[in-house]
Amino acid sequence: MLLDHYQNEDFFDEMFTESGTVRPHYQKVAERFQTIDTGEHRSKQTAVDLAFMRSGVTFTVYNDDQGTERIFPFDLMPRVIPDTEWQRIEKGLIQRITALNLFLHDIYHDQKILKDRVIPPHYILGAKHFRREFMGCNVPKDIYIHICGTDLIRDRQGNYLVLEDNLRCPSGASYMLENRAALKRAFPDIYRSARVKPVDGYAAELRKVLQHVAPASLGGGQPNVVLMTPGVFNSAYFEHAFLARQMGIPIVEGRDLVVRDARVYMRTTSGLVPVDVIYRRIDDDFLDPTVFRSDSLLGVPGLVNAYRSGNVSLANSIGTGVADDKVVYYFVPQIIKYYLGEDPILPNVDTYLASENKDRLFILDNLEKLVVKSANEAGGYGMLMGPWASQEEIASFRDQILGNPRNFIAQHPISLSRHPTWCNDDALGGFEGRHVDLRPYVLYGDKITVTPGGLTRVALRKGSLVVNSSQGGGSKDTWVLNGDS
Amino acid sequence: MSEPLTPTAQKPISNRRDSHVMLSRVANSLYWMSRYIERSENVARLLDVNLQLMLDFADFNDEQLKEHWLPILRSAGDEETFYKLYERADSESVTEFLTFREENPNSIISCLFSARENARQVRDQISLEMFETLNECYLFLKSKNAREVWLSGAHEFYEQIKKYSHLFQGLTGSTFTRNEGYEFINLGKFLERADKTTRILDLKYHILLPSVADVGGAVDAAQWQAILRSASALEAYRRFHVEDILPKKVAEFLIFSPTFPRSIRACMQHLDEDLHRLSGNERREYKSPEERSFGKLLSDMNFMTIEEILNNGLHEFLQLVQTTLDRLDDHIYQEYMYHPPVDTQAEILLHQQQMQQQQ
């Protein structure tokens, strides 16, 4: 009933075909949601929001010392992906993380890819997150990226494209788990009949990955794994505490750890307990004041050298940021070709590099038509949305690009796919199309696993393409079916 | 908060590799959260009782007012800081200083602020209800409404504070997981309670009577009654001693009573049990010098009489108890909760850096 007035407009829609028919994998969802009226929707939404608030599924926005807790808005209608589509996505993600891992190993050892001139060296040497301090260090099982969140979008034709890889401290997995729990409570009937692949194995898988990379010096004993957080004032603290609890591991801050004789320990009431693996949610810069930023209070003095000595493992490893640099993103297809001899299964979005001469000319001539991103910012900051920008913004970006071309890439605005999302915009209430993306989580341990689904983020504002939590985004549960309908 | 000391010995390296360890920092936060709440409740009670007492002695002159309030001021605040903010010590200035002033680290508002800060650090260790209660109490104190309530009827105000404290302690008892953290919460509570009871008793020795003629008079009796009330002991005492309030009996009651839960001995017995649970030592086994002097004092108290104490000096005895408890607090810190001290500037920078992290 509430879907009767739904319009695709000129976008690929997840649920409806161009002619307005429901896609086969959305059948069950459509049937159920046709029977929901405004009242039922409101009461289910309220129940879900309240549950999130109570269990602390919040992120904190700090304006003053107080900080307000907000829920990451959750939309009740799930996003559904049929199995065949998912198989392809999974293969593509596994291929990508395998290649990027080999890339990182190479960059921090022999740099063969640079010597073979596949990537101009200055892009790597000039990358903000290339960590010279980590050159030549060996990491357990040669795995650099243990956890990766790759953002996927769909273009007008419905093709999946990779928007970016997040392989420093990707977040959002906790929302993926909590969203699933919420949807199971709200719509237990469709969930059961739809035969959705479960996601609740994530914490157990993650724990296995972390144990897998325990230092060789441990000799096969049960490793002590901890999660290292910046602290309670960090906006993502909920997720840190949640994951630690789910995995049954201690959550620590830098000041709880101490390095003695190149080994890491935690300060407990029973004395110093050895730590073998650290799942760190702190950026490289703040990890160790002796090696990186000396003013960091979040880190542990001596940690990098303990890592270097092979007495502790870090997940993700140090220096992975060079691979999620937006300029290196440009070269990922070449990286896949170089290390695996394959073409990428999941293509990149067409990208222009401001530091390449002909690209730069093209970018500067077409600023008002392109989306320009700065190479190293996250969360949608440092971005120019050409078609919607003011003259001043365009002029400012022109200057910035000319001043530091290496720092900028540009892409055509992609018309992201849309999904019916509940909107309270008009008095009637109802579903309207909102742009979505998808962030599946890839875990790299003994084997590479991709959790079926992931986090679907929704740009809640009408017409907006920005899906980040801090800028008005929300999320949906993502269902991968055991089959295609 | 006691000054953190540099440890003389290095922390031992444990062989434990399981996940059920308690971080020193977490133990420290739980301990201080508990101590600060207990402290705030005790200050509230002390002020409430003494304000009521003043109603009976409305004709006290300035000197007498000062004599009455100064010892109370000293027991929960700093005289020097007080005189920087106020000119004279009377009911209003002293109670305001001990209730609302953030410059006074032992005022009710400061204590609750510190308790809340500590609770925040260990949010995922305590139950949601526990944190919400503490949060509500804090927000109440910060609101304009609190002042109005206080001005219109201080008794209602202090009752409210006590209610929050009792609610918090009750919730702790019913919702907090019985792990090591529970021991630290109890240690904090009982140590603070025992310490405060010694100070309340000691007060009597600092409220100098106007003249010898007043001994045994109405003023004296009222003050002893106030002492009992400050420890919530008046009704319990009356059940025990049907006759009049005698100083010797009051002191005996507050120090030794095995049945009254706030007596010094009762608190120390709880401390003894919790210490043993924490250390895993056998009963009556005390490993460190601070634990040993504590154990000895507790054992002595089982055989002492009030006459002995009064002969040797009540004040001296109370001081001995306080010192023993102080040393025990240091020992607990050294043994279990030691972690690097961070100064306020660094703490602020720490928070900023925490907020800056992207993920």
Next chain:
Amino acid sequence: MTPAAPITHQAPTKGPWTEPLILSISHLTRYTYEGVVKDSFNEARLQPITDSLQMCRDFKFQLDPASSVRDYPDFYANCVHYFDVPEPHESLEVVAISEVQTLTESRGPVPVADRTALESAAVREQHFDFLQSSEFVSLGADVWREAVDALPNGLSDVWSDTIAIGEHIHRNYKYTPLSTNVNTRAPEVIKKKQGVCQDFAHLMLGICRTHGIPARYVSGYFLNQHKLPGEIEASHAWLEVFIPDYGWKGYDPTHRRESDTRYVKLAVGRDYSDIRPVGGTFRGKGTRKMVVEVSVQRIS
């Protein structure tokens, strides 16, 4: 058509400091703290390099309070020793004693190398780090202006222009101890027009890099035969420039000369931040005093 013989500079004249020397060096660093400190974590770059121009024959590293020491090679192939001192202590003393043999320059005369030689992709990529701004050497407007003043006609030959830049600095800057501190950056040096060896090196790095000459910071020692009475012996800073078809060649702007066998290299990097002789963190109030004692003696 036979290729023309490469144009070179005149062969270096044989001077007193072209013969190999064996030098014994002792470098002591002592920190005295305000009260007691603990949990001290440190890295030291105090072991002389071994390359075609010098050989480190012996090296001893001593610590007080004693602690176990490990080492690793950093990004610029410097040997880094690292150690921690967890227990409470009031002072930390680090002593490095080395015996180094410096060797005669055997590469022959320096070839002429012009702008085009520097602009080759190979040079630019291989020495990327030594052509960019770095922490102490930002290639901004003030450095650029100074670079234009130093070489008004631009770059024509790497080595002779390096010497010209050195002359420029010597003419316009005064060696003044205590006019700057260990954290002074290049733009401030330009404003003050004075500094010590570290500042001159940073300044010259900025000018060289602005002209496209790859240049790296060198920390080390030199045998000072003309010590003035009361002059404190200390470690020294100079730089090396990269000359295509030749390699790295050292120049000392403080003494207005190319480096010779008196010079012993400890570490190379982009600037001071890459080569700190001793650095680290600790818990405690702070450092009351820091004493550095260096002695460089000629054994033969």
